[in-house]
Amino acid sequence: MNEQMSDPGIFVGKGENPVSLTLKYANRHGLICGATGTGKTVTLQILAEGFSDAGVPVFISDVKGDVAGLSQAGTMKGFLQERAETIGLEPYDMKGYPTVLWDLFGKQGHPVRATITDMGPLLLARLLGLNDTQEGVLVLAFRVADDEGMLLLDLKDLRALLINISDRRQELQAKYGNVSPSSIGAIQRKLLALEEQGADQFFAEPALDLNDFMRTAEDGRGIINVLAADKLMMSPKLYATFLLWMLSELFEMLPEAGDPDKPKLVFFFDEAHLLFEDCPPALLDKVETVVRLIRSKGVGVYFVTQNPMDVPDSVSSQLGNRIQHALRAFTPKERKVIRAAAETFRPNPAFETIDVITELGIGEALVSTLMSKGVPGVVERTLIRPPSSRMGPLTAAERKKTIGASPVAGTYDKTVDNRSAYEILGERAEKAAAEARKQAEREAKQAEKAKKAKTSGSSSAKPRSRSRRQSTTQAVLKQVARTATNRIVSSLMRGILGSLKR
Secondary structure, X not given: OOOEOOEOOEXXXXXXXXXXXXXXXXXXXXXXXXXXXXXXXXXXXXXXXHHHHOOOOEEEEEOOOOHHHHHOEOOOOHHHHHHHHHHOOOOOOOOOOOEEEXXXXXXXXXXXXXXXXXXXXXXXXXXXXXXXXXXXXXXXXXXXXXXXXXXXOOHHHHHHHHHHHHHOHHHHHHHHOOOOHHHHHHHHHHHHHHHHOOHHHHEOEOOOOHHHHOOEOOXXXXXXEEEEOOOHHHOHHHHHXXXXXXXXXXXXXXXXXXXXXXXXXXXXXXXXXXXXXXXXXXXXXXHHHHHHHHHHHOEEXXXXXXXXXXXXXXXXXXXXXXXXXXXXXXXXXXXXXXXXXXXXXXXXXXOOHHHHOOOOOOOEEEEEOEOHHHOEOEOEEEEEOOOOEOOOOOOHHHHHHHHHOOOOOOOOOOOEXXXXXXXXXXHHHHXXXXXXXXXXXXXXXXXXXXXXXXXXXXXXXXXHHHHHHHXXXXXXXXXXXXXXXXXXXXXXXXXHHOOOOO
């Protein structure tokens, strides 16, 4: 299934014929699916090895904790050697691959961070599970921040801005529309819940520079970026939103690449069903658009999931390279899935695709890749090649060594708290308080001068009464100014401190 000898592609395995993934069409996206235990992870691993050998950087989310073994050479075993000989894989040797480990929580790899401003209101609303009204208030908050030149870098910035908007809602209503205090309260509560899931570690600086995902090693191989996602999977919305954010950032960042000879980056989305579960139609439309257009930026996107129906038709129709491991047919619903999966392949006259899907053994798959001019190849029943790297997790010592030898070691280790909305709003409150105090002092001095100017021999009760009224009025003004200042500052502080994780 190679297009031509000038592009040998990535050797996937062998059926009746050798099966390869042509690099020129690798950015036309792909799908790897199959039931648990049928070999999806190994397929993902050998594709990552192939892309790396071709000088293409790779991103993988490691949801089970065993993909990081790519960084270590595998151990030659009898069944691996036998598989290599059966499919004609020569030479077959064991080697590790250049790997950079990442972790949103900063425990199993370099920290991955983004800012609230970078995330944007649409993805953040999905992450928080907001309704339409609440999402409208969040969009308004981002607009106010943009108009007033305030960066939203972390969660405390967004909280402070929401408090400020609530205090100013009468002022802002004429320009931005109605601001619902109950919606602001609901968003604040959901931000607190999100923080409890560890999102405060993600929304911070220094933010991830996605160029760091697009590196090659000194030997020319593409670096494989592995995101530790085993703990992140406990917060599935955070996991899915993070991956969607990365995809959209790549789309915005990269220039048009036309039709390159090989991808600039290949992205593997494991547990792809989480990307589309409860996905609002507006967001799904944007995901579809990004997937359709990002290939022109040189990025290939590969979805990995158990059920091919997990990927919506609007996205699935754009996936030109397909690897289907075994599916089981115990229920009518499962038989319907198998029928739908079989219909996505170009038929092979040598067998019935719908029958073979249920007969595939571990390490076997039905494979169809794009050939000349992007035409889908005839589906092949394929023995998947064995990997050269380790099939399994890293030890703690190996992980530590890999992190220490990383080209980005030290770049993201320490959190930075730059001046942003929280500081700007705090400064505004302090300035308002200072102005109120100065005004009170000026009025007090004027009242004192007026009092001294009165003649001591004056017997008029009316002027004395007026003088006392001025003094009382000034005292009231000072108290009002002091109370207003305390309310602004303490309200801001109460909102922030009440939501901080202790």
